[in-house]
Amino acid sequence: MTQQKQINYLSPFITLVILFFFVGFLTTANGQFQGPLKAVFLSNAGDLKNTFATLISFAWFMAYPLTGGIGSAWVTKYGYKRTLIQALFILIIGLGIFWLSSVYTVKFPDSHFLIASAVIPWGYVIFLLGSYVVGAAATILQVVINPYLTACDVKNTQPVQRLNIGGSANSVGTTLAPFFVTGIVFGGLSMEEVEISQIQISFLVLMAVFAFVTLILTRMKLPDIEGTKAEAGEKLEKSVWSFSHLTLGVIAIFFYVGVEVCVGANINLYAIELEKLGHKFFFLGMDALTIGGIDFAIPALMATLYWGGMLVGRLISSSLNRISPRTQLAFAAVFAGLSTLMAIAFDNPWFLVIVGFFHSVMWGSIFTLSVNKLGKYTSVASGVFMIGVIGGLLLPLFQGMFADAMGGVWRWTWIIVIIGEIYILYYALLGSHVKQSAE
Incomplete structure (x- = not known):
C-alpha cells in the first residue's frame, strides 16, 4: 500500500477513462448497424430478418465469456499496460474485418447462401466475424479498465466514483455512436437508401485513430497496482467462484448488460x-429531427436519448459520495422496471428512453459490490465478471426471436427487461452482501 500511495495515478486514470469512451462508442455503434444492415444484408431473409439482425450483437457479446479469462491471464503474465496494447492491436484487426466485409460485398454482390428460405450474403458473415473480434478487444480492455479504475488511488475519489467517471466517458461514446452511424456513416439516409459501400471509409478512419491511440499508449507510464492481481506463476488458494457476492454479481451483470442492450439495440427496431x-412519436407528428442540416430518424434519436440518459445519470452518480452503491442499484432497478412496464402498457417506446437514466449506475455499482474485499483475486474476478456480459448476447437474441414469433411485434418482448430488473433488485438487497472475504 505504501508504494501505491507514492505513485501518481492521475495520468493513467485519465488514459483509461478515454479508452472507456472508445469501448462505449464501439459497443453502441456495433448495435446501431442492426437496422441499416438489416435493410442492406437481410432484405431477403424473410421471417428470420429480426433474428439475423440481432446476431450482430450476438457475435459481439459472444466474445466476453470466451476472452474474459484470456484478459485476466494476460494481466497476470504481462501486466496492465502490455495487455491494453495487445487488446488495441486486436481491435484494429477487427475493424479491418469490418472493412473487408464491405469490400467483399461490393465486389461479389451475388455471393450468398440459404438458410431455410432466408438468403444470407457471405459479406454479412464476414461482418459477424469482425463483430466478434472487436468484441474480444473490448472485453480485454474492460478486464483491465474496471479493476484499474477501482483500485488506482486518485486523490479525493472513491472506487465507485472513479468507475462512474469512466462510465460517464463510456456513455459519451454510446451517446455519440447512433449519430455517427446514422449521420456520418449513412449520411442521414433512410434504410431503403443505404448502400454497404458507405461503411468502408469510416472503418479505415477508425483503424487509423486506434493505431494512433496505441502509439500514444506505448509511450505512457501505466504502473501496475499491487494487491489487485496474483504474481506471475502464483497459484491462488481458493476458487474465485467461492465468493458468493461475486458469483451472484456475475448473474446480476448478465441481466444488466442483457437488458441494457435489449433497449439500446432494439428500441430502434421497435420504433x-x-x-x-x-x-407519430415526435412532437407535432414529425418523423425526423434536423440537426446541423442532417435529418435524423426518430428511431435513431430514441437510441441516442437512451444512451444520453445513461450519461446524465452517471454524471450525477459520480458526485454521490454518501449514497452506497447498494442503495443506488436498488433504486435504479425499481424505476427501470416501472418505466419498462409503462412502455408495455401504453405501447410507447418513449418510456424505454427513460430507462437509460436508471441503467446508468448499474455497471459501476454491480462491479464495485462484486469485487469488494477480493484483494489479489480482483483481476481474476474481473475476467470472470466478463462471463456475465454474455447477457448482452443472449437476451437481445431471445427478444428478436420473441418478436419474430409474435409476427414482428415488439411490444410484449419487453417483459424480458422487467425480469432482469427484478433480479438486479434482489442482488442489490440481498445477493451483494459479503459472506467470505479474501482480505
Missing part, C-alpha cells in the same frame, strides 16, 4: 415497427 403502423 421502426410502430412507425410503419402509422404512429
Whole structure:
C-alpha cells in the first residue's frame, strides 16, 4: 500500500477513462448497424430478418465469456499496460474485418447462401466475424479498465466514483455512436437508401485513430497496482467462484448488460415497427429531427436519448459520495422496471428512453459490490465478471426471436427487461452482501 500511495495515478486514470469512451462508442455503434444492415444484408431473409439482425450483437457479446479469462491471464503474465496494447492491436484487426466485409460485398454482390428460405450474403458473415473480434478487444480492455479504475488511488475519489467517471466517458461514446452511424456513416439516409459501400471509409478512419491511440499508449507510464492481481506463476488458494457476492454479481451483470442492450439495440427496431403502423412519436407528428442540416430518424434519436440518459445519470452518480452503491442499484432497478412496464402498457417506446437514466449506475455499482474485499483475486474476478456480459448476447437474441414469433411485434418482448430488473433488485438487497472475504 505504501508504494501505491507514492505513485501518481492521475495520468493513467485519465488514459483509461478515454479508452472507456472508445469501448462505449464501439459497443453502441456495433448495435446501431442492426437496422441499416438489416435493410442492406437481410432484405431477403424473410421471417428470420429480426433474428439475423440481432446476431450482430450476438457475435459481439459472444466474445466476453470466451476472452474474459484470456484478459485476466494476460494481466497476470504481462501486466496492465502490455495487455491494453495487445487488446488495441486486436481491435484494429477487427475493424479491418469490418472493412473487408464491405469490400467483399461490393465486389461479389451475388455471393450468398440459404438458410431455410432466408438468403444470407457471405459479406454479412464476414461482418459477424469482425463483430466478434472487436468484441474480444473490448472485453480485454474492460478486464483491465474496471479493476484499474477501482483500485488506482486518485486523490479525493472513491472506487465507485472513479468507475462512474469512466462510465460517464463510456456513455459519451454510446451517446455519440447512433449519430455517427446514422449521420456520418449513412449520411442521414433512410434504410431503403443505404448502400454497404458507405461503411468502408469510416472503418479505415477508425483503424487509423486506434493505431494512433496505441502509439500514444506505448509511450505512457501505466504502473501496475499491487494487491489487485496474483504474481506471475502464483497459484491462488481458493476458487474465485467461492465468493458468493461475486458469483451472484456475475448473474446480476448478465441481466444488466442483457437488458441494457435489449433497449439500446432494439428500441430502434421497435420504433421502426410502430412507425410503419402509422404512429407519430415526435412532437407535432414529425418523423425526423434536423440537426446541423442532417435529418435524423426518430428511431435513431430514441437510441441516442437512451444512451444520453445513461450519461446524465452517471454524471450525477459520480458526485454521490454518501449514497452506497447498494442503495443506488436498488433504486435504479425499481424505476427501470416501472418505466419498462409503462412502455408495455401504453405501447410507447418513449418510456424505454427513460430507462437509460436508471441503467446508468448499474455497471459501476454491480462491479464495485462484486469485487469488494477480493484483494489479489480482483483481476481474476474481473475476467470472470466478463462471463456475465454474455447477457448482452443472449437476451437481445431471445427478444428478436420473441418478436419474430409474435409476427414482428415488439411490444410484449419487453417483459424480458422487467425480469432482469427484478433480479438486479434482489442482488442489490440481498445477493451483494459479503459472506467470505479474501482480505
